[in-house]
Amino acid sequence: MKYEKLFAAGEIGRLTLKNRIVMPAMGTSLAAASGEASDEMIAFYEERAAGGCGLIITEITRVDNETGVGTPNQLNASDLLFVPRLEKLARAVHRHDSKIFLQLQHPGRQNHGRLIGGKQIVAPSAVMSSAIGEMPRELSTEEVEGLVRKFVFGAVIAQTAGIDGVEIHGAHGYLIGQFLSPLTNLRTDKYGGSLEGRMLFLSEIVQGIKLACGAGFPVSVRIDGDEFVPGGIVLEEALLTAKHLEQLGVDCINVSAGTYESSNAIIEPISYPQGWKKHLAAAMKQAVQIPVIACDVIRKPDFAESLLQEGNTDFVALGRAQLADPEWGNKAAEGREAEIRTCISCLYCIQEVMECKVIKCAVNARAGRELEFAEPPRDGGGKVIAVIGGGPAGMEAARILALREFRPVLFEARDVLGGSVELGSRPPLKEKLNWFIANMQHQLEQLNVDVRLSAKPTLEQLKALNPYAVFVAAGARPIVPGIPGVDKAAVCTVVDVLSGAVEIKNKRAVVIGSGMTGLETAEYLADLGNQVTVVEMQKRVGPDAYLPNLIDMVTRLKKSGVELLASTKLVEVQDGAIVLENSATGETSVREADAVVLSIGVAPDRSFAEELKQAFPKVKVIGDAGKPGRIGQAIQSGFETAFVLN
Structure with a gap:
């Protein structure tokens, strides 16, 4: 497909961009502890520039060290001493005919006191x-x-x-x-009221930048088209703000949505479709003459092109899309x-960044580690390597081994690749896993990998x-827990259900365990007409x-009528019923049940691996076979082990 709009040059102020692809700000925590642009950060952004991105907007950049520390290892622009490393970052991006903006931010009340000593x-008030639980003081x-200065x-x-x-950065509920x-500005001085x-x-900041840097220095403002919080910013008011900014000389509006109290409108879970909030940018595009950048959960090139063709936006924001694949632009x-x-x-x-770790990507183990894992050595010499298991870890290991010019032979017991990811794609709204x-199959x-299904x-x-x-x-x-009755015909596992080995329809089904797999299976069962209850022995559903x-998941389950029982433990399975125990009081109760679905975790089966170690000098155990985890851990395990094999 030819993407006429996507790869047409565009302008922001007096700046010409080679295409309409923008990488919006995403926290990375890749800066040095000093706040300087580290070599790791520079490599991260340069790879996206080389991959075809027209404009890169850095992560949130600090301007105030007293109250404005947003994250550990945050990029800093509060002192001239940060100029040399920022200059090195700019040169790295410019080498690839790409442009770069620095995003200036202050977290305000969406912060924690521990980050500011x-x-x-x-906050304004x-x-x-x-979402934070700490009372701010009024500035x-x-x-x-x-702070304007x-x-x-x-x-x-x-x-x-x-x-x-x-x-x-005027969006996402920051200062x-x-x-x-x-909702958050109750001031009575000149900075409040109307x-x-x-x-x-914001007006004084824009005017100050234009005065200090000149009218020709591009200024973009990121605003929420809707905060999706009762009493907060709505689209009508956002449009008035955008028009005012245009009059002040702002060169571009970057439209987003949400605050920490409506965080799923900022960074959407898997259930949200591409373009669910495209109406915000479309309205903004009608309201102003300056360019608009749209953050619309854009994943596919054809969808990006459709937004541009429809006149919904002038530039498409591809953040996580380019985290997953830094060559998104070139490939398209x-x-x-x-x-x-x-x-x-x-x-x-x-999740990794919010837990004060550096950015990672579930499907791209190199993200944030571009220096550590530059190019895989091509030293395999055609040697055969057997890979047992075609789940995410096995597929990734086979891919890297093939790039290294080994000759991997991939064995999969089922008739399809994907392992637990393929099973996980079957509940409602999980099709993105496909x-x-x-992509892995392709x-x-x-790479001509020998795949044996x-x-x-x-x-x-x-x-x-x-x-x-x-x-x-x-x-x-x-x-499978060792409790009375667990061997009855009514008992099965989530694997049995999702693989189709066991069919449950129009029954009273109880899912034991409320991890994400259990909750997703509960939704799957509810869609089949079952009356579903989820039982969790810990104090809250989805403890991990x-x-x-x-x-996102619990909201949908409640709409589907799924009952959620926390602090409850399965102690016995009877014919047509189960016995539950209240974890807090020890009291037991009997509940009718036609089907009992176990989702209390998985355990590695290492018996075959131990047998293999007796037969072969080099045996590597990866993915869930070594340590059960999420897709990200499995991919990382396969990638790293294959990359460093000697």
């Missing part, structure tokens, strides 16, 4: 975020005026370093957004869409291959789930 967090008028100085630093422009929102007053902080331009490793919206990336499987085909090799068959090494990626088996994913 134990001091109280700050003393209104606490329910004085003089402090607000001081710090934002302006941050832009001066960017310009001095050769950065092409700046973006002011500027807090001033704009009637919309004009609430816009004054060259008609290699099948090679694009598509983001599956699993939220692994943001994008990952299809890559293995391109419906094949469970014996020790003798493996010996016949005379492999240089054996990779065991055979997954794990479901845990990432909260945004859990909120």
Whole structure:
């Protein structure tokens, strides 16, 4: 497919971009502890520039060290000492005919005191975020005026370093957004009251940057088209803000949505379709004449092109899409869409950053580690390596081994590749997982990997291959507790259900265990007309789930009528019933049940691996076969083990 709009040049102010692909700001925590752009950060952004991105907007960049520390290892533009490394970052991006903006930000009340030396967090008004749970103090008028100067100085630093422009972060419930929102700005001074007053902080920042850096220095402002929070910013008011910014000389509007209290509107879980919020950018495009960048969960090139063709937006924001595949742009331009490793919206990336670790990607183990894993050595010499298991770890290991010019032979016991990921794609709204499987299959085909389906090799068959090494990626088996009645015909596992080995329809079904797999299986069963109950022995449902994913799932389960029981333990399975025990009181109760589905985790089966170790000198156990985990851990395990094999 030819993407006429996507790869047409575009302009932001006086700056010309080679295409309409923008990488919006995403936290990476790749900066040095000092706040300088580290070599790792520079390599991360340069790879996306080389991969075909027209404009890169850096992660949130600090302008205030007193109250504005947003994350550990955060990029910093509060002092001229940061200029040399920012200049090196700019040069690395410019080498590939790409442009770069520095995003200037202050977290305001969406912060924690521990990040600012134990001091109280700050905000326009003393209104606490329910997502944070810390009461902020109200900034004085003089402090607000001081922060204006710090934002302006941050832009001066960017310009001095050769950065092409700046973006002011006025979205996602951060400090500027807090001033704009009637929910969080209750001030009575010049920075509060009417919309004009609430816009004054942002207005002064824009005017100050234009005065200090010149009218020709591009300024983008990221705003929420809708905060999706009762009493917060709505589209009608956002349009008025955008029109005002245009009059002030702002060169571009970057449209997003949500705050920490509606975080799934910022970084969407897997259930959200491409373009679910495209109406926000479309309305903004009608309201202003300056360019609009749209953050619309864009994953596929044809969808990006459709938004541009429809006139929905001028530039498409591809954040996690380019985290998953830094060559997204080049592959689309060259008609290699099948090679694009598509983001599956699993939220692994943001979860890692929010836990104060560096950014990672579930489907791209190199993300953030471009220096550590540059190019795989091509030293395999055609030596055969057996890979047992065609799940994510096995497929990734086979891919890397083939790139290293080994000759992997991939065995999969089932008749399809994907392992637990393929099973996980079967519940409602999980079809994005199929994008990952299809891409992996395509890559293995391109690399001529010998894939053998419906094949469970014996020790003798493996010996016949005379492999240089054996990779065991055979997954794990479901845990079955030793309780009375667990061997009854009504009892099965989530694997039995999702694989189709057991069919449950129009019955009273009880799922034991509320991890994400259990909850997804509950939704799958509810869709089949079952009356479903989920039983969890811990105090809350989804005890180990990432909260945004859990909120998304639980909201849908409640709409489907699924009953959720926490602090409850299965103690016995009877004919047509189960016995439950309250974990807090010890009291027992009997509940009618036609089917009992176990989802209490998996355990590696290492018996075959131990047998293989007796027969072969190099045996590597990867993925769930070594340590059960999420897709990200499985991919990382396969990638790293195959990359460093010697």
